[in-house]
Amino acid sequence: MAKRIKVRAKMKKGLIEVKYKVTHPMETGRRKDKSGVLVAEDYINHIKISKNGKDMLTLLPNSTISADPYLFFKMKGTKGDTISLSWISNTGEKNSANTKVK
Amino acid sequence: MNRRSAIKVLFGGMVVLSSMLPLNALANFMGKLKADDAINKITGGKHSESSSLKLKTPKLAENGTQVPVTVDATALTGVKSIFLLVHENIKPVAMRIDFESDDVAAFASFRVKMGKPTKVTAIVQTSVGFVTASSNTKVTKGGC
Numbered sequence: 001m002a003k004r005i006k007v008r009a010k011m012k013k014g015l016i017e018v019k020y021k022v023t024h025p026m027e028t029g030r031r032k033d034k035s036g037v038l039v040a041e042d043y044i045n046h047i048k049i050s051k052n053g054k055d056m057l058t059l060l061p062n063s064t065i066s067a068d069p070y071l072f073f074k075m076k077g078t079k080g081d082t083i084s085l086s087w088i089s090n091t092g093e094k095n096s097a098n099t100k101v102k
Numbered sequence: 103m104n105r106r107s108a109i110k111v112l113f114g115g116m117v118v119l120s121s122m123l124p125l126n127a128l129a130n131f132m133g134k135l136k137a138d139d140a141i142n143k144i145t146g147g148k149h150s151e152s153s154s155l156k157l158k159t160p161k162l163a164e165n166g167t168q169v170p171v172t173v174d175a176t177a178l179t180g181v182k183s184i185f186l187l188v189h190e191n192i193k194p195v196a197m198r199i200d201f202e203s204d205d206v207a208a209f210a211s212f213r214v215k216m217g218k219p220t221k222v223t224a225i226v227q228t229s230v231g232f233v234t235a236s237s238n239t240k241v242t243k244g245g246c
Contacts, residue, residue, distance in 0.1 A: 060198040072211035
């Protein structure tokens, strides 16, 4: 399953506005599929956001975060900074993305 | 394996273990428990409400699987972390955000799931202590 990370990082009023949309089902382990079988727990439980290689934020989401997590943050910086995000799920899956501030 | 390499392996293992510890401690309040217990576990029972912490949730959410939540603590100084709790959920703690740098504004916006009409609480850890703000959201169609 393709698990993409969509990013938009833009300068606004002197701050970088970072918006993320991470494609992930965020299963709570309580939902049943069509045949009535419980879908196993599968959610992102660790996200790291950094700017130019320096740690900015650590997020610890629970399974109660919506599917396809949307995140919005503001931070100091300038055009051309590199913002990166990496996540790990409770099943050990990983993904990351880098983007340049516009 | 001689003594020197044995010690190296031992120490390496300890470092790995200790780096995992915060996550284990966290599991204490990330799991299934009552919201008030979770708040007490996070704050140690010492917290105060403040109007300078702004928590924005919709009064009525049509879709319980995607409820937008905004926490704005930019009026507070020395913000270390933000916790968000959805009281009626089986796992009340929805998210913990740790601010690692002063460059980041004490502001966060994301979406949570809600099973039924619920109280939502944001807890902000500052260098002085814990500050909370709450609001209520009604859900027409649950999603948890």
